[in-house]
Amino acid sequence: MDLKNIDCRHFKGDKPCRFSQNKMCLPFQNQDCPAFEPIEKMTLIIKLGALGDVLRTTTLLPALKKNDPHGSIVWLTSPAAVPLLENSGVYKVLPWNLDSVLWAENVQWNRVISLDKEEGPTTLASRARASRRYGFGRNKHGLLIPLSRASEYLFLLGIDDQEKFRINKKTYPHLIAEACDLEWGPNPYVLNLSEKEINWGNSIIPNSKEHPHIGLNVGSGEAFAGKKWPMENFVKLAQQLTNEGFVPVFLGGAKEKDLYEKLKNEGKAPGLFPGCEFSLREFMAIVSKLKAMVAGDTLAMHIGIALGVWQVTLFGSTTEREIEFYGKGEALVENIPCAPCYKRVCPTKEECMSKISVERVFEAIKRGLNNRW
Ligand code: SF4
Structure with a gap:
């Protein structure tokens, strides 16, 4: 065996290989190894x-x-x-x-x-x-x-x-x-949840055909201004969704904890508040349970796209042009002359987001659900 050319992806080098029952690598003993993978x-x-x-x-x-x-x-x-x-x-x-x-x-x-x-x-x-x-x-x-x-x-x-x-x-x-000189399929995102993660998601968001769960992601990241939809709009949307038989699910990250807790404790926004301090994999498992999600141009949106959840994405300071929804989402954009600005701080009042009406978002959610049910 020439160690310079060893090329099995299971070879550890500093410990015995699990495929050789913790003995020496089989090819070292001049035996074929059924687990060999170059x-x-x-x-x-x-x-x-x-x-x-x-x-x-x-x-x-x-x-x-x-x-x-x-x-x-x-x-x-x-x-x-x-x-x-x-x-x-x-x-x-x-x-x-x-x-x-x-x-x-x-x-x-x-x-x-x-x-x-x-x-x-x-x-x-x-x-x-x-x-x-x-x-x-x-x-x-x-x-x-x-x-x-x-x-x-x-x-x-x-x-x-x-x-x-x-x-x-x-x-x-x-x-x-x-x-990268590769074929454009369109190629899907790759995000595979394990069975354990899916089961965990089921324990947080129960299955309900009659009352679809709609994610409302209040998080917006910190890199750019113009990604935050006003909180009162989320509250109005939650009320409207509840009146029509949907279940709003409020989502956010650890950075939004104070905002999230305030919203929850005020009791004005109907819906589920599963929390906002989940690990990435747990957050994904929760999103996988949703039928639609409202979010800004954020990681939550990308997770939703990857999992095939209908997206209603509100774009302000960033461009919607480069987002691939694979036919399972809509970009809502206001016609504001300063957008997209990619600014960290908005010189005005982030009208690019605040002008997107609750009604428009609500209609976009319903369009997605009607197309799929
Ligand atoms: S400058 Fe215009 S596009 Fe940028 S955040 Fe403010 S309102 Fe939005």
């Missing part, structure tokens, strides 16, 4: 954040699988995003840290895909040993560059607002597939 055509995906962007980058996985059915995909991501990639079929999900970066630098990659723009990930993409590179890297002056001809349009969208906000009609999953 590591073939290795692809490195570097996509650290944001969480919603990581989730929508999973749309590359089906296309990569089609290209290399036995290929091995390794994904370097932010520690917070690691749970998003559980059960995704990725060979290794590595948190971004020095160990992972050093390990990745030593591997001979068949393909490197780099979709962040920060210095660290893009520099790794340019330094890693690879036959093909896609996405973004760094040149010898340390400047951001597209790594292939196929990735040039994606690069251009980052430096041309007119192209990004007015001309481009392709969604982000479509753009990244093309930027």
Whole structure:
């Protein structure tokens, strides 16, 4: 056995293999191993954040699988995003840290895909040993560059607002597939819940055919202004939904805890308040129980899309152009001259969101449910 060429994905090296009953690896004993699985055509995906962007980058996985059915995909991501990639079929999900970066630098990659723009990930993409590179890297002056001809349009969208906000009609999953020279299917998000997670979701949101559960996500993240729909609108919507036989389910993240608790304790908004401090996987299990969800352009929206839950998404400071709903959602946008602004702080009063009426949102929910029931 030539250790330089050992290529079984179960080989540990520092301990006995579980497939050899904790004895020496079978090929070392000149025996065939029934569990042998070669590591073939290795692809490195570097996509650290944001969480919603990581989730929508999973749309590359089906296309990569089609290209290399036995290929091995390794994904370097932010520690917070690691749970998003559980059960995704990725060979290794590595948190971004020095160990992972050093390990990745030593591997001979068949393909490197780099979709962040920060210095660290893009520099790794340019330094890693690879036959093909896609996405973004760094040149010898340390400047951001597209790594292939196929990735040039994606690069251009980052430096041309007119192209990004007015001309481009392709969604982000479509753009990244093309930027990586992969087929655009359309390829779905990959988010697989385990049976245990699904059962846990059932214990929080019971099944009800007569009274569909509608998620109202009050969370908005902190990166941009213009993602928050006024709370009084959520309350009015909850009242309207309840009157029509739906069950509103209020959702949010740990950052919205105070707001969420206030809303719950005031008692003006009818519906379920399952809590707002769940783990990512628990949050996903809850969303999987919904028939529709109202949210801003947030991680919650991406989770809903991934799980095939009808989305009514309110867009303010960011563009709806790059969101792929796969026919299971609607983007509600007000015609405001300053939008999309991608500003952190709104110079006015976030009219881009507040002007979206409760009635409009309610009608969009009903359209989705009627189309599917
Ligand atoms: S500047 Fe305009 S688009 Fe941006 S957050 Fe304010 S109202 Fe919305």
